[in-house]
Amino acid sequence: MSPILVVSFPAIGDFIRSHSAIQIIAEKFPGRPIDVVTSSIAAPLADLMPHVRKSWTLNKKKRQLGLADRRRLAHELRAENYGTAYLLTNTAKAAFIPWLAHIPERIGYPREFQFGLLNRFPADWWRQLPLLGERHPRLYEEVCAVATLASADVPVAGWPAPKLVLSxxxxxxxxxxxxxxxxxxxxxxxxxxxxxxxxxxxxxxxxxxxxxxxxxxxxxxxxxxxxxxxxxxxxxxxxxxxxxxxxxxxxxxxxxxxxxxxxxxxxxxxxxxxxxxxxxxxxxxxxxxxxxxxxxxxxxxxxxxxxxxxxxxxxxxxxxxxxxxxxxxxxxxxxxxxxxxxxxxx
The missing domain is CATH 3.40.50.2000 (Glycogen Phosphorylase B;)
Known part of the structure; x- marks a missing residue:
């Protein structure tokens, strides 16, 4: 079965919090390997995350699109034949990566109007556009909503907490x-x-x-x-x-x-x-x-x-x-x- 790519966050704390979504995805697709994209600073933690096969690194550049770096990473990703990408960070810069890598299914919130870069959205995506939602969800809720496609009102208690495992x-x-x-x-x-x-x-x-x-x-x-x-x-x-x-x-x-x-x-x-x-x-x-x-x-x-x-x-x-x-x-x-x-x- 085709592997899954999770485009996560560069900061250590946010990357750890994204593991809730990774666990949900792993439960939904038990036969599909899961890889992650994060910064070189946070990447070593992927080795401690259950269900993560390996990590790819892309360092954050403030106020820069970094298109050349994203192209290089996307070129490497194409060889992996990913079938699905989950965008936990909802920036247009992040959405370029799976689009350039020709990953057929690209899931996430189009908060920066990434229509075309993304082609599948959580059920409540329209509520999360700027100024339309009642409130911006906290990161834990948002990454779990991406992983579940917000298809049901799942109580927070029903979502897994992040986990790091040291042997x-x-x-x-x-x-x-x-x-x-x-x-x-x-x-x-x-x-x-x-x-x-x-x-x-x-x-x-x-x-x-x-x-x-x-x-x-x-x-x-x-x-x-x-x-x-x-x-x-x-x-x-x-x-x-x-x-x-x-x-x-x-x-x-x-x-x-x-x-x-x-x-x-x-x-x-x-x-x-x-x-x-x-x-x-x-x-x-x-x-x-x-x-x-x-x-x-x-x-x-x-x-x-x-x-x-x-x-x-x-x-x-x-x-x-x-x-x-x-x-x-x-x-x-x-x-x-x-x-x-x-x-x-x-």
Whole structure:
């Protein structure tokens, strides 16, 4: 049977969230291999996604059509004889890829009026055109609607949550070469960059890190280059904290998260990875952003500013360190109960 191509998102978090759609497609067409298109940054995660055979890479270029790169990729794709392409990202630039590759069935929302580039649409496509829909659906709903062709009112609870799977052998190999103390429970912290509007005040992350260290935990700071300044600030106040923001390989960062007892952070790619890896996860959100951005995985909890926070304060300032520590304890208790009942595993 002809393989299927899924044109997904370049950002790590959005790419992980697209796995819900991939699972739906795999269930509908169990005999057809599924490949994905994403950025070179996110592509290593395809190896951890059930039902994905392989990935193709196309790096995002802001304000550029990148037609030459898309032609080169399309030329490579033609040799694979894909029968169907699902466009999870609804840009005209993305729609050029399966069209240039001569893939006969090209499914997606024509939000940028890609009629001709796309030739099959979800049942509610006309509602999703600019200014016509009651609201823009969140990404989770949208990718599942593309995968199901929005042919029925499927409740969100009926759609699969994203999943990343690290083999025990791969995780054990990482443990052996990491050199990290893994005799204690571990809190993975993702603080993001200072200038990120999703960030939480760094002094409150310091309070949480100090609390965990005092309780006998290890604290690992997860991230990459843009998180390094925050990591240095936290370590200067709590020297016992381990800075892992210079980890060169994305899969090693996934191992760090998977080996953690719990994950605490703000919205971002590592947060979605922790949820998909089935790690007990507590996330900090700005007011009115949790519904849209929070992972749908079981075992995820979030905190956000109280409803009395003035709407003009579009930040996480209304969330105290004590509130987060209390929510973290509750997250751990819930995870322990679930493990004891056989319903949750990290």
């Amino acid at each position: 025990p052998e791969r995780l054990e190999e990482w443990r052996r070469r990491s050199g990290l103390d893994q005799t204690k429970p571990v809190l993975a912290l993702y603080a993001s960059a200072f200038e990120d509007r999703r960030a939480w005040p760094i002094e409150r992350f310091i309070s949480v890190a100090a609390d965990r260290v005092k309780r006998g935990w290890s604290v690992w700071i997860i991230g990459a280059a843009r998180e390094r300044e925050a990591a240095r600030t936290i370590r200067s106040a709590v020297p016992e904290v381990v800075d892992l923001t210079s980890t060169p390989q994305l899969i090693d960062a996934m191992c760090q998260i998977a080996a953690s007892t719990a994950f605490l952070g703000v919205d971002g790619g590592p947060a979605h990875a922790a949820a998909a890896l089935d790690v007990p996860t507590l996330l900090i959100f700005r007011a009115n952003h949790a519904f849209e951005g929070c992972p749908v995985n079981r075992g995820v909890r979030f905190v956000e500013p109280p409803i009395s926070t003035p709407s003009r304060i579009a930040s996480t300032l209304g969330i105290s360190a004590d509130q987060v520590l209390e929510a973290l304890e509750d997250t751990l208790r819930t995870a322990n109960r679930a493990r004891g009942a056989g319903g949750y595993s990290s």
